[in-house]
Amino acid sequence: MNDSTTSLLAKAETLIEALPYLKRYEGRTFVVKYGGHAMGDPALAQDFAEDIVLLKAVGINPVVVHGGGPQIGRMLKALGIESQFVNGLRVTDKATAEVAEMVLSGAINKELVSWISKAGGKAVGISGKDGALVTARKVEAQKLGKAIEDPDSGEAIVVDLGYVGEPDHIDTSILETLSSAGLIPVIAPIAVGHDGETYNINADTMAGAIAAAIGAARLFLLTDVPGVLDKDKNLLTDLTPADIEALAEDGTISGGMIPKLATCTHAVEAGCEAAVVLDGRVPHAMLLEFFTSKGAGTLIRKA
Numbered sequence: 001m002n003d004s005t006t007s008l009l010a011k012a013e014t015l016i017e018a019l020p021y022l023k024r025y026e027g028r029t030f031v032v033k034y035g036g037h038a039m040g041d042p043a044l045a046q047d048f049a050e051d052i053v054l055l056k057a058v059g060i061n062p063v064v065v066h067g068g069g070p071q072i073g074r075m076l077k078a079l080g081i082e083s084q085f086v087n088g089l090r091v092t093d094k095a096t097a098e099v100a101e102m103v104l105s106g107a108i109n110k111e112l113v114s115w116i117s118k119a120g121g122k123a124v125g126i127s128g129k130d131g132a133l134v135t136a137r138k139v140e141a142q143k144l145g146k147a148i149e150d151p152d153s154g155e156a157i158v159v160d161l162g163y164v165g166e167p168d169h170i171d172t173s174i175l176e177t178l179s180s181a182g183l184i185p186v187i188a189p190i191a192v193g194h195d196g197e198t199y200n201i202n203a204d205t206m207a208g209a210i211a212a213a214i215g216a217a218r219l220f221l222l223t224d225v226p227g228v229l230d231k232d233k234n235l236l237t238d239l240t241p242a243d244i245e246a247l248a249e250d251g252t253i254s255g256g257m258i259p260k261l262a263t264c265t266h267a268v269e270a271g272c273e274a275a276v277v278l279d280g281r282v283p284h285a286m287l288l289e290f291f292t293s294k295g296a297g298t299l300i301r302k303a
């Protein structure tokens with residue numbers, strides 16, 4: 001056998017390897033969260049868009065939820081607005097909420113729609129506001145880490161996060177309508193609250209809530225690390241909600257990984273089959289994880 005025959009055979013084997021997964025998940029929904037950190041490289045954005053279009057072409061319904069934290073941060077800086085995070089969530093006053101909506105719904109959402117169009121798919125960019133997809137409730141004031149206590153009372157300091165929301169009511173009918181018409185929904189994590197105000201929602205939280213509401217087969221969270229790492233930086237390949245609680249408790253996970261894994265726990269406990277934290281910097285990471293037996297990243301399942 002010459003080199004080109006061997007290479008063709010390897011390609012055919014990859015397709016055959018994918019067959020059982022294609023059959024099992026035909027007609028199911030994959031919710032894919034594309035993080036702001038993973039978005040920097042146009043070549044990777046193109047690979048990501050191709051993966052999404054391929055999923056749609058083989059009969060799986062992808063629903064994309066995107067972030068844009070670093071991009072919001074840059075715009076706030078350019079406008080001279082200070083920004084602060086508490087437990088991975090951006091404290092959001094009215095001006096910050098306006099900037100977040102402008103960057104997420106205006107710039108990033110349409111950029112992703114363009115990438116998907118360029119890859120041959122038909123995407124529709126919306127936010128939680130459209131079709132009343134998501135109604136937000138205000139996130140409760142958060143305790144600053146255990147170490148930060150009020151010197152007088154000795155109690156942990158509590159911070160009001162402003163217009164930071166979490167999905168309260170989700171009506172997935174707009175997603176079903178779009179998906180069944182052959183369209184790929186691309187969702188910005190912005191929603192209206194019961195008070196009519198605009199709320200900024202962590203993109204992982206938004207993706208997890210949507211995955212749970214749909215009963216998605218998979219929730220993929222693409223980020224800028226190989227997956228969840230232990231204290232020695234080794235990849236943790238499989239986690240349960242109980243494992244996640246222990247990792248948060250002993251400080252192994254911090255920053256944006258806290259809401260990310262809380263989202264996975266919520267999603268798998270509320271009807272999503274499994275969640276995967278994946279390295280969005282690896283070309284075609286999602287396809288490799290899903291359509292081959294090798295696996296990648298961290299898989300989170302209910303125990």
Ligand SMILES: Nc1ncnc2c1ncn2[C@@H]1O[C@H](COP(=O)(O)OP(=O)(O)O)[C@@H](O)[C@H]1O
Nearest residue numbers: 035036037223224225228229252253254256257
């Ligand atoms: N145990 C951990 N394993 C991997 N990443 C971690 C861990 N703890 C904290 N992190 C941080 O979480 C980040 C991913 O979350 P985040 O910054 O919100 O990403 P994204 O913008 O892609 O959602 C990583 O870049 C890393 O700095």
Ligand SMILES: CC(=O)N[C@@H](CCC(=O)OP(=O)(O)O)C(=O)O
Nearest residue numbers: 036067068069089090201202203
């Ligand atoms: C409340 C809150 O923190 N909202 C996030 C929304 C964007 C986001 O989550 O983007 P990444 O996924 O890229 O981090 C923010 O303002 O940064």
